[in-house]
Amino acid sequence: MQVRINPSVLAADFVNMEAALQSISSADAVHVDVMDYHFVPNLTFGPQMVGRIQDVSPVPLDVHLMIDNPERWAVDFASTGADCVTFHVEATEDPLAVIEALEKAGAKTGISVKPGTPIEPYLDLVERVDQVLIMTVEPGFGGQSFMDSVLDKVTAVATRAADIGRDLWIQVDGGVGPGTIQRAARAGANTFVAGSSVFGREISPAEAIAELRAEAQ
Ligand code: DX5
Ligand code: ZN
Numbered sequence: 001m002q003v004r005i006n007p008s009v010l011a012a013d014f015v016n017m018e019a020a021l022q023s024i025s026s027a028d029a030v031h032v033d034v035m036d037y038h039f040v041p042n043l044t045f046g047p048q049m050v051g052r053i054q055d056v057s058p059v060p061l062d063v064h065l066m067i068d069n070p071e072r073w074a075v076d077f078a079s080t081g082a083d084c085v086t087f088h089v090e091a092t093e094d095p096l097a098v099i100e101a102l103e104k105a106g107a108k109t110g111i112s113v114k115p116g117t118p119i120e121p122y123l124d125l126v127e128r129v130d131q132v133l134i135m136t137v138e139p140g141f142g143g144q145s146f147m148d149s150v151l152d153k154v155t156a157v158a159t160r161a162a163d164i165g166r167d168l169w170i171q172v173d174g175g176v177g178p179g180t181i182q183r184a185a186r187a188g189a190n191t192f193v194a195g196s197s198v199f200g201r202e203i204s205p206a207e208a209i210a211e212l213r214a215e216a217q
Contacts, residue, residue, distance in 0.1 A: 086110030137174025146175030158188025
């Protein structure tokens with residue numbers, strides 16, 4: 001599976017969003033973090049903003065829902081034209097229902113687990129989804145330190161995907177940058193979210209993306 005670099009606009013300047021999006025045209029997707037002040041103690045975008053990002057983005061949207069009640073809201077984000085919508089399994093009693101609703105709305109689907117949530121109960125969903133996101137920090141904020149302790153979950157997902165011959169985006173999110181991306185890749189991740197290691201560096205976002213891509217090979 002080819003390495004994918006998905007910069008997170010959480011680390012971009014929100015009032016210069018269009019310029020930020022243009023600066024990452026060499027990325028594979030743009031990671032859009034949706035937070036609701038309930039599932040996580042932070043607040044970001046609703047579907048209207050995600051729709052405008054979709055309008056001007058040069059790359060597909062990878063929407064990460066950190067919200068309660070995804071069965072109620074996830075489809076609104078799929079309706080923006082987002083390529084993939086990922087929700088947290090901790091936020092719903094019925095992950096399969098959310099997956100089916102997103103599929104019906106025409107989006108690729110992803111499930112995510114927080115660092116403290118085991119992946120075993122959800123491994124059977126690997127054959128249903130396009131992406132599994134293993135959080136490598138507690139969700140809510142950018143700029144935190146990468147947690148190596150969750151890499152066994154990355155390997156468990158990679159092993160299941162290989163066992164059933166499924167091409168899966170195995171994503172890590174949080175603290176991913178030079179120095180940590182290699183460890184995540186070695187554990188089996190192929191899709192890397194990077195916020196602070198793409199935006200706000202000494203080097204340009206395009207150079208940062210190229211550097212991360214090279215380190216993950
Ligand atoms: C955190 C978000 C991440 C965040 C990562 O809850 O899900 O996508 O933007 O930021 P960095 O790469 O700075 O850790
Ligand atoms: Zn995210």
